[in-house]
Amino acid sequence: MTVRTRFAPSPTGLLHIGGVRTALFCWLYARRHGGVFILRIEDTDRERSTPEAVQVILDGMEWLGLHADEGPFYQSERYPRYREVIRQWLAAGKAYHCYCSKAELEQMRNDQLARKEKPRYDGRCRTRQEPIEGVTPVVRFKNPTEGAVVVADAVHGNVVFQNTELDDLIIERSDGNPTYNFCVVVDDYDMKITHVIRGDDHLNNTPRQINMLRAMGVEPPVYAHLPMILGPDGTKLSKRHGAVSVLYYREEGYMPEALLNYLARLGWSHGDQEIFTIEEMRELFDIGDVNKSASAINPDKLAWISQQQMMRLPPARIAVELRWQLKRLGVDIAQGPALEAVVEAQRERSKTLKEMAQASRFFFEAPRNYEEKSARKHLGAEARPLMQQSRTALASLTEWTAPAIHEAIQALAEGGGVGLGKVAQPLRVAVSGGGVSPPIDQTLAILGREQTLARLDRAIAYASR
């Protein structure tokens, strides 16, 4: 049987980290088993669902590379199908009209709470024969009143719920719209979902869904309820933490590969391995290796994984995102060096692409001014002679390559009886404006002779003030 998983976000908020992790596991599981990954937009809440939120989901999934094999399907387009099922259930006595008023329901609830009971509908309309004049009823599902439902969960094992704990849930509102739990059941049934992988906040909904699935005449799929993801402080994810759009992570300079790698390691592990390529995850992921407890996001570790990923990914791949970042900074890269070369030079000293872009500006535009501390330390009058020697040596190099540049600088240092730093640091400040850059030979090689000499001249002038 072909594995079929689905990611079913509701477009009422942002697609955040938690949603992405769920999507990732669904996608990974389908990929691992040669199955089908389906995207379904759960937009039955017409008040709160927005086209913008749908777009954020679509854009986010696209950026992450989590492509759906089927869909996106929209629940809002499936209303005729939901009505059909409700008609059938009504006719078959599996569902019934309920005429209870909100006040009546409220009263029932308060009474139960007062008796320290779990609030639930008592099924009083189950036996009603006549409609009530002037009241538009809702439709409720007739949940079994005895026995137990066993959720066979791939991460939690068997979880047992007594039917007496459940009640007859509303499946069609008085305005005629179907409700969430019901739509999920019809969709999972119609879409032949074999594995429902979702957050464990849905574990409590599962027995009702199983009961409805059985009313449709099928046995439930395999469930896998994933542990929650918490904020860095261990509390529920909120806007304060990472409950922002995934695209925020793009802005912050993370590669999709890094974010996915980090998220995969939240609740899942494969021995001691920390760094995974997408391909490795696809080969190694298994739902049985997912753990049960919630985990807190750790920004430091995300940053570390980001750097590790950048050190391994093909430069051309990284260049795509670096280009995007530089553009955001307003840097014109038309005249500068190849981005791949910049990536190779910067990758191991950047945690994010945002940092890399900042640190790489000087490759494309000459520094407007020198960082004060560095200038004071390395561009003083005493540095002038060596800078001038450097200029002469560099100008006369026959070939402009990192090894040749290195050799020239080394010779200068030895000739002057000083350390390499005495030669390199003034050069670094001259070309980059600050005291930090990739190795000086590599930096100058990438920058090119013309730019190097021009910037060096300016620095010599500065040191001569």
Next chain:
RNA sequence: GCUCCCAUCGUCUAGAGGCCUAGGACACAGCCCUCUCAAGGCUGGUACGAGGGUUCGAAUCCCUCUGGGAGCGCCA
């Protein structure tokens, strides 16, 4: 309140009765390497929530407690 879930370093985790005086990773500290910043290498500290069982033996199995979380909507 009721039902359900969860519980190993600060954090992410390994661990499916003896291999555990509990391993790895992030972060932190020190050292090495070194033209800066990094990367890399080495070293160090810190954890099985508590109490009862079961067993020759428990981080691992059972029970209770404690702590955290979720659900209980004409929200999803």
